[in-house]
Amino acid sequence: MIHLIRGFRDILPGEVELWQRIETVAKDLFEHFSYREIRIPIMEKTELFARSIGEDTDIVEKEMYTFADRKGDLLTLRPEATASIVRAYIQHKLYAEDPVRKYYLVGPMFRRERPQKGRYRQFYQIDVEAFGVAAPYIDVQMIFMLHTLFNRLGVGDTQAHLNSLGCPQCRPAYRQALMALLDKVHAQLCEDCRRRKARNPLRVLDCKVPACQQAVADAPAIVDYLCPECRDHFDTVTRSLDALQVPFVLNKRLVRGLDYYTRTAFEMQTGALGAQSAVAGGGRYDGLIEALGGPPTPAIGFAIGFDRLAEIVGQLQGSAPSGIGLFIAALGPAAQEKAFMWLSRLGDQGISVEMDFAGRSLKAQMKRADRLGAGHVLILGDAELQKGMAQLRNMTTKEQQEIALDGLVETLARELKK
Numbered sequence: 001m002i003h004l005i006r007g008f009r010d011i012l013p014g015e016v017e018l019w020q021r022i023e024t025v026a027k028d029l030f031e032h033f034s035y036r037e038i039r040i041p042i043m044e045k046t047e048l049f050a051r052s053i054g055e056d057t058d059i060v061e062k063e064m065y066t067f068a069d070r071k072g073d074l075l076t077l078r079p080e081a082t083a084s085i086v087r088a089y090i091q092h093k094l095y096a097e098d099p100v101r102k103y104y105l106v107g108p109m110f111r112r113e114r115p116q117k118g119r120y121r122q123f124y125q126i127d128v129e130a131f132g133v134a135a136p137y138i139d140v141q142m143i144f145m146l147h148t149l150f151n152r153l154g155v156g157d158t159q160a161h162l163n164s165l166g167c168p169q170c171r172p173a174y175r176q177a178l179m180a181l182l183d184k185v186h187a188q189l190c191e192d193c194r195r196r197k198a199r200n201p202l203r204v205l206d207c208k209v210p211a212c213q214q215a216v217a218d219a220p221a222i223v224d225y226l227c228p229e230c231r232d233h234f235d236t237v238t239r240s241l242d243a244l245q246v247p248f249v250l251n252k253r254l255v256r257g258l259d260y261y262t263r264t265a266f267e268m269q270t271g272a273l274g275a276q277s278a279v280a281g282g283g284r285y286d287g288l289i290e291a292l293g294g295p296p297t298p299a300i301g302f303a304i305g306f307d308r309l310a311e312i313v314g315q316l317q318g319s320a321p322s323g324i325g326l327f328i329a330a331l332g333p334a335a336q337e338k339a340f341m342w343l344s345r346l347g348d349q350g351i352s353v354e355m356d357f358a359g360r361s362l363k364a365q366m367k368r369a370d371r372l373g374a375g376h377v378l379i380l381g382d383a384e385l386q387k388g389m390a391q392l393r394n395m396t397t398k399e400q401q402e403i404a405l406d407g408l409v410e411t412l413a414r415e416l417k418k
């Protein structure tokens with residue numbers, strides 16, 4: 001038999017209900033803050049990701065699913081959503097009428113990472129982006145929405161980790177100060193970090209190798225190097241988060257793995273399952289839209305790891321698969337034919353309904369009704385057909401009542417929607 005690809009997975013009914021619930025809560029929240037759903041292809045030209053994410057990031061260097069199609073064009077399965085949404089914004093000139101555009105997207109992303117618990121090669125993200133707003137309030141709105149979403153899903157104990165990455169005006173001075181330290185600790189750094197040091201030194205702060213973490217423990221903080229505009233921006237963000245009672249901590253080591261981030265960078269951490277872990281990450285990327293050929297446009301966004309979030313919510317709440325409304329136990333071909341007509345009309349009336357087509361015994365059918373969590377079972381055999389009545393059994397109270405076959409669909413629709 002052929003198995004699925006390593007690092008990929010199936011999300012089966014039973015678990016899917018949890019994903020649907022999370023998605024509904026998230027979409028409802030975003031819609032209330034005037035974000036609208038956008039759907040974009042899962043594949044783009046490789047160049048889009050290489051240019052936007054940055055050639056010297058792990059994603060572009062090692063993790064993208066890239067292949068040449070039959071004509072030799074280089075294509076990539078999207079490793080994240082921002083680049084494609086920005087591409088759509090520029091391509092359709094969505095900025096022309098109103099530069100302020102707010103989007104959300106839920107869908108699969110692909111990264112060829114080493115598979116491990118909670119890390120997949122096809123994983124899902126809930127992605128939110130806001131274009132055209134330079135004001136720090138939109139940064140606050142992003143973090144506030146994340147905080148609110150986790151609360152609504154019952155994930156307490158969340159904390160926003162916050163940093164500012166400055167801007168092209170103030171970052172060079174910081175970079176210089178950081179480089180001075182990195183030169184001193186060069187010998188302690190891992191091979192990756194030695195390379196990062198030359199091309200993207202901020203990313204050394206983010207390295208998970210303990211020796212590197214120790215080497216940069218005393219690194220200068222970017223927030224001490226901010227220009228007055230970036231300082232003001234950051235102060236407004238922290239002040240407003242305080243006012244909205246969103247818990248956060250400053251984390252001077254928080255940098256984003258992607259090159260295009262400026263100013264506010266954030267991560268949502270939760271201790272819900274013991275160890276602290278990041279469920280979402282995001283930040284401002286004021287330079288990207290222009291870099292990809294659009295007009296200069298401030299932008300900010302975040303991505304929630306859906307797999308991780310579902311795991312947390314599932315463990316906290318348990319998944320409660322909902323049962324169907326009605327099972328029709330039809331005995332004999334004549335009853336089966338009638339039952340199938342009713343089933344079709346009841347489904348159309350908004351009743352969740354199922355029946356057997358195998359002509360099995362009443363006992364076997366009742367067993368299946370139980371497994372499906374049916375609220376009611378309608379029992380219909382030759383005797384009932386002749387009498388013009390069927391038995392309706394309430395599976396919770398075990399009470400049984402006779403109902404007339406005449407007007408049965410209407411009676412059931414009324415009865416079961418109570």
Ligand code: AMP
Binds near residue numbers: 278281
């Ligand atoms: P990023 O796009 O790298 O900032 O990641 C945002 C969130 O997506 C992270 O906080 C993770 O929860 C989630 N994530 C990233 N990569 C994976 C993966 N390979 N498998 C599962 N979740 C992931």
